[in-house]
Amino acid sequence: MVNKTTKEHGGHEVTVTSSITTTVAPALPLQEHRLPLSNLDLLLPPLDVSVFFCYLHPAPTAAALKEALAKALVAYYPLAGEVAANGDGEPELLCSGHGVDFTEASAGGTELRELRLGVVDEGVEKMVPAKKAGVMAVQVTKFRCGGAVVGCTFDHRVCDAYSFNMFLLAWAAAARGSTAPTAPSFRRSIVAPRDPPPRAPSTETLIDRLFSPRSAAPPPPAAAAACAVNRIYRIAAADIATLKASAGPGRTKMEAFTAHLWQLCSRAASPLQRSCCMGVVVDGRTRMFPDGAMKAYFGNVLTIPYGVIGSDDLGRMALADVAEDVHRWVAEAATGEHFRGLVDWVEALRPKPAAARAYLGGTGGNEAMACIVSSGMSFPAGKADFGTGLPAFASYHFPWPAGAGYVMPMPSARGDGDWVVYVHVAPEMAKVMEEEPTVFQALGSNYVFG
Template structure:
């Protein structure tokens, strides 16, 4: 195949794309849930096997991006600090940094299994300013790669998905199917806020973190992309629900399997942690419309809310116990620690907890090491709503799409997404310690298969 992450990318043009409609400068306050996110950038990219002539494709992308930034105007702004040292969004339509590039490579030869070599800083841009950066890379085969990098403090995966779909719809002159809502009052704290020390186990004020010490070695985290066949996912679900146990979801079954693999690591730690990202949109009640004299209440639905609505519950268990447990028992443990975070009260309480600690910033506990003997940790964020097939700019659906999140910390990050084949297979992006990836490729080799151009039919 002659794969490679080794190829050159040259920049043909740099632009700044602003919203087509004028936006009066104004401030958009961060919600309390936004304030839980550190300044992290997240990447996402889509590969198209064929496109229109490159110049025509780029013209369509730029024009539709400018139009999409009108309803999604926070992406054209920039983050600044207020007088309390907290981040706020200045909606000033500074625009999005846009790069038109050329890669001296054919899509079928790009080694997507090793995205650190083939995607990082090549097909997904490094964001330097603003909230969003976009790069369109033309390939020798006539294909295109569209890569985006966005500030996680402004948007979670659900929000960027809304934007990407709207952007593609605009490019095809379609009506936007889901307009964003920036109604921060939906996530206002209660008056007075309710203090619950439970959240001290999930989130930590930065002032409580221990200073960096030499016994916390900075081991490198590495990115890989795999695929899992539908039959293997179904088998996992069957095994996690074996012998009369409650039927667990495919995602919970997958997380249980991954947790058991990580527990196999012989690194001197007795325990290991597993975190799960929970989206609170479906948990929070919608606005009490009886108190609103508005005819169109859809714009106030949490389904349209743009921002972060996330919590990260986690569990910690003895590695020896995890190795011996049946998959069904590990799935039960995950259900037990995730369950309490799937309620409206959990998110209302979390909003209150942040309010009572402001302006002190905080971080998810799973991302920290408070003690010398704490084991390693991994966080799983489900990307099952990743709308790859909907990101059609007028020349066809992508042949592949994935998130790319080499976030720089010491906690692993895993996102399973549906395959574009629509056959039940999963694509799994992993950014983990090398020792954990080694276990994935040995203990889990029957499940995790390296992503190849032949699988993707490039």
């Protein structure tokens, strides 16, 4: 039995007691085998990502969740395995069917409505499991009111958010007794390198600008990562629309949001940070196969283009000009040819690992304030019904160890067009976000639970 205590503003203490941890294996036996990680998977360092869902009474029970999880793991068997090294020292999946660690916990006398979800460091992090082994872990925390928080943590090397969303929908469908969505595809040949790889200097130049061998890059600034804060904000649908209009014709909501965030970085940058680096995570599924051939592909299909602008110049620019710059370098990387070239580039580099330069400030290096934006617009908050109804709130949780900030907007579980934004940034950046008169708003209990 493990106690995790956290103190919230106002003096309220939340004690989470882990009563039991069991292992949930796939409902059907699996012959043990190894599944290679793709070249695009190999670009990811060993990072864990978490998601959590808050359910008011009646919440799904641990027993129902475990039974449905066992069923879902039959199709999503890599999540029940572990990451092991191959003969070259590269990570790969050992599909053993060992299972997923499932922890049942209690928040004692705390009501779910008492959670300060916006101040992640004061409570939410106790509701997601720390993955100790395997690929995935689950924790269900029950509250006095009959509500519950369902938290999941997974190894980012195995899959991206798009893939894990597929699993979440299959798990929820199994809990409801509904027909499972389309089965996942683990066909690595769809992202295999070309033989021989074509010579394309322009593509190689772009890849060399966005990625580098890990040994050639300095380690991430651990001190900056250690002092970062985790917050969740909300953005009203009307403010999103205003940002989009200010960004100019033809710009998307995400481009407008990224441009706005980039300009906020210029206000938060220290005198030593002479430039601001903004990166955007781009999914390559529809870029590589516009016909939908990768719709069910399970794995990582990501690249991270970025831009660097001097802090002073960035602060003086119009939002439309910043958004135009975001559009330019995102569009440059959002092509099938770029992703195929990236697969070839990793193949030529193996077994040496590589990393995205955006994590390290891009061309601005250590003198740049760096931030990464990843769209969570496909997050299935409005579909995560495990048989007792939709969640009142849901979010990602990703306090990664890199020095760059990480920001992930996603649709509010209310389904009204608002956004929920998970933020892992330096305290100075959080202060700037909270002091601006519009856009980022505090996430209050009344907004979440009504």
